[in-house]
Amino acid sequence: MCAHITDSVLYRHLWGTDETHALLDDGPRVQRWLDILAALAAAQAEVGLMPDDAARAIADHADVALLDLDDVAAETRACGHSTLGLIRCLRRVLPEPAREWVYYGATVQDLTDTWTALVLRDVGALVARELADIEQAARTLAQQHRDTVMPGRTHGQPGLPITFGFKAAVWAAELGRHRARLTEGRRRWEVAQLGGALGTMEFWGDAALPLLDAFARRVGLAAPDVPWLTARDGVAEFVNLLALITATLGKIGQEVYALQRPEIGELAEPVTTGQVGSITMPHKRNPELSEHLVTLARLVRSDASVAVEAMVVEHERDGRAWKTEWAIVPEVCLYSHTALRLAHTLLDGLRADPDRMRANVDAHGGYLVSEPVMRALAARIGKHAAHEVIYEASLAGRERGVDLRTALLADSRVTAHLKADDIDRCLDPEAALGAARSFVDRVAGEA
Template identity: 55%
Template sequence: MGTRLTDSRQYAHLWGTAELASLFEEPARLQAWLDVLAALASAQARLGMVPAGAAAEIATHARVDALDLDLVAEQTRLTSHSMLGLIRALQQVLPEAAREHVYAGATVQDVTDTWFALAMREVGALVWRDLRAIEESLLGLAVSHRDTVMAGRTHGQPGAPITFGFKAASWADEVRRHLDRLREGRPRWLVGQLGGAVGVLGFFEPQGLALRAQLCAELGLGDPGISWLSSRDRVAEFGGLLSMVCGTLARIGTEVFELQRPEIGELREPTTPEAVSSITMPHKRNPEGSEHLDTLARLVRANAAVLVEGMVAVHERDGRGWKAEWSAFPEVCLLTGVALEVGGRLVSGLEVDVEAMRVNVERHGDRIASERLLAGLAGKVGKHTAQQLMHEVLSPGTTEVAHVVDALVAAGAATEQDCRHWLAVPATGAAGAMVDTVVSRARAARAAEPDTWP
């Protein structure tokens, strides 16, 4: 395994999934580069730019398991060129007549940028699949707990009642927007690259545009219309979206992290009998997964920021930005894959303690209904006058008010009958209706879209 702790046998599962590792590990990456080279030769052969026999030989021999990878590494170091080691190793296994037709007129960036598009296609499909599964779990929670009343909290303090279904629907609606972004961004991101030295396809004249179209078609990618050697917004946008996906998952995880505290006890993440939270405090049940979602999101944001930095490129080629992408882009993808895996387990097995929610609401008495009382009083004396009256009754530094209604009546601001009338309005407002809207909208979208990334 690698020298980095995140690549170790002990911890690698926390920073990448086997599914995504199979895409970004060196043999897979080199094979993808070889596939691009083979597709280029095939496209050139169709246009009469290289012999058809040479293109066929390149396609046959462009297999990573046929190459001397030690030679690839040695020649890369020896030449200080990012692609020449791979080219020489491929030439070594080719018949002599085909060797001159490998990588004819292309550049490192043509190969690696096209690989980025191929990788985005694979990663995007996994993100689409996992987000839809997470959305389904969240919609189930929203429906099941549409009317489960709990304390809404602002600035970490109990505010006014909401329902847990409302909270879950908020999460689901955010996930749905990420799915919308994935669908809308696909045609922007999944385009090939063939620009040659400075992007104008000069080596391939007069067939440059036709060749690029053929190459992209061969790989199932879109034609960008213009070279994007120093235009890195596609990579930055994709990385930015993954950072937002991880931000959503971290928001969910943070809620569970906070609400699993024993003094609140309203949510608990799923666990297994084998899981050990603490070897010195055996009573603990730590929200390890919820916590890890925030860790992953921090790292994804940091690496996504590197991708955004790459947008500030100089002239027609600037290796500083796109070579930094070689490190940051796989990290963003691998970490997002873990976040989706952890987030999926969290929401599908989330334990909701309805009784704890009820007890916590009741513990605050009618203080948690202060918004409803304020609204009722405002109809009687005006909003700002009502706010000032209630501030005086409940202001910090005064004796803790156990019963707001009693305090309002004692202050002569309202009668008991007034207060009972105001509190007869549902405490959770339009929460249920908004849950219904989110669920209905999501169900319609899911019915109209494919299971696989469109």
């Protein structure tokens, strides 16, 4: 039995990955907490705050296999404190001389915030890896379909021809910017926490600052300029970056979702053998990947707003703020890594139909290239006057049910300035792509 879908035996594959569960589940979480406590003890011994024997004993017993997590949970419920249950159970397995030294002067946030920073570091590495692969997949699509003409759409309606490579290049460039944001932001959220009761490190006296540096070094994080008990901006920034990343993935998913409708038929996501779309309509092939990308992105954006709310903190410690992160950080990490994996699968196996794309352009009878005609006419009579003429000619042509060429040749205001050959050149979709191909080359050529 489970209360959260991320832990469901049936459905957890849709909401998390093995790699993120290996960081966030109870066993790995407690082990990482024990590792942090061992690093703290070693750092305290290094600066003369703790006997070396006590630090070694704590390190030797910092093993989740030595603890009964049910006992830890029972002690936690009994004392009502977030980590005292763990302390009690750990002290029972320690040799007596080391028991008074464990968790020496540290507080809940020193442990849990440092754990959070390590999670952000490790999940950030997973995100960076997946983003690089997805960006490359988008670049590959851009290169492959540099010249694949398709309808460009604005407000959900066909506008001008573009190439599918241009669309994929926009995706690749956006993903690349997220990778840059992730790299640049690491120095702000991969930061250890060690402040003691109020962040002043009073308990450790003159050894406070050397201890902070030693502790940060041992856990593999940067030392903060000042403890961040009430400064939650680093966590909020990371979570909101995941919201940006998954929003891009959701946008890609939504585009694929729409363009693989049979009546459009320009794209098709990969389908695995045995995948069933409906138990009542055997013919159905549902957009499972693209649909779920949109769902995951919505959930991450929802949690991101809570991360920003957690920045509003009262005084020098406020559990109302930082404890919300205990709920949302694991969620967004699970959802985001899952979304990245799905997006990689989607783009790697995405099938474009160039013939259908071109047919969808041609099906509009030349009306998708009204702008080049307007541009040619504008050189003779001015842009706004040309817009009015082509607008009225297009409207009349559609009311008559004829193609744009026929409509233009029937309008003397057009033929007074443009010959049939001029109009034909303007109506060639290949000549109406603007700088689409050049933009593909610029993006696909970037490292």
